[in-house]
Amino acid sequence: MTKTEKYTSLIPQIQAVMDPKVDIIANMANMATMLHETFGFWWTGFYRVINNELVLGPFQGPLACTRIAFGRGVCGTSWKERRTVVVPDVEQFPGHIACSSASRSEIVVPVFQNEEIVAVLDIDSAELNTFDEIDARYLQEIASLLSDFEE
Numbered sequence: 001m002t003k004t005e006k007y008t009s010l011i012p013q014i015q016a017v018m019d020p021k022v023d024i025i026a027n028m029a030n031m032a033t034m035l036h037e038t039f040g041f042w043w044t045g046f047y048r049v050i051n052n053e054l055v056l057g058p059f060q061g062p063l064a065c066t067r068i069a070f071g072r073g074v075c076g077t078s079w080k081e082r083r084t085v086v087v088p089d090v091e092q093f094p095g096h097i098a099c100s101s102a103s104r105s106e107i108v109v110p111v112f113q114n115e116e117i118v119a120v121l122d123i124d125s126a127e128l129n130t131f132d133e134i135d136a137r138y139l140q141e142i143a144s145l146l147s148d149f150e151e
């Protein structure tokens with residue numbers, strides 16, 4: 001299957017398990033695991049904005065740092081610049097926070113609620129150049145499924 005085929009088959013499955021009656025963390029947890037298992041990423045998870053910093057949320061993969069400051073690393077940059085950040089080679093990204101030395105490329109997508117960023121979706125790959133415009137487009141669509149959830 002191509003990447004596009006994987007995303008287009010995964011999105012309805014994620015929509016089917018999203019439950020607006022439970023809190024956002026439960027839904028992030030299922031979303032992280034479905035993405036992680038479909039693509040075999042190295043690390044897939046969320047950081048939530050709490051008291052003006054990013055705090056580790058539901059994830060799949062190895063141990064990760066628990067807190068990230070505004071503007072720091074790829075996650076903090078995505079939050080500060082309010083945009084998806086695609087990093088083809090983490091060693092070339094100034095300030096990249098290495099939670100795992102096996103991570104080689106990364107994408108971070110902000111999660112918006114009413115134009116406010118409440119979290120970021122962070123995905124790491126153990127290979128270089130994993131993420132591109134296709135991932136950005138579909139992951140933004142997936143992240144937007146969390147826009148209606150209350151904290």
Ligand code: SME
Pocket residue numbers: 043064065068072073074075076095096097098099100103106122124
């Ligand atoms: N590499 C991220 C930190 C989080 S871990 O990848 C899970 C960053 O630079 O923000």
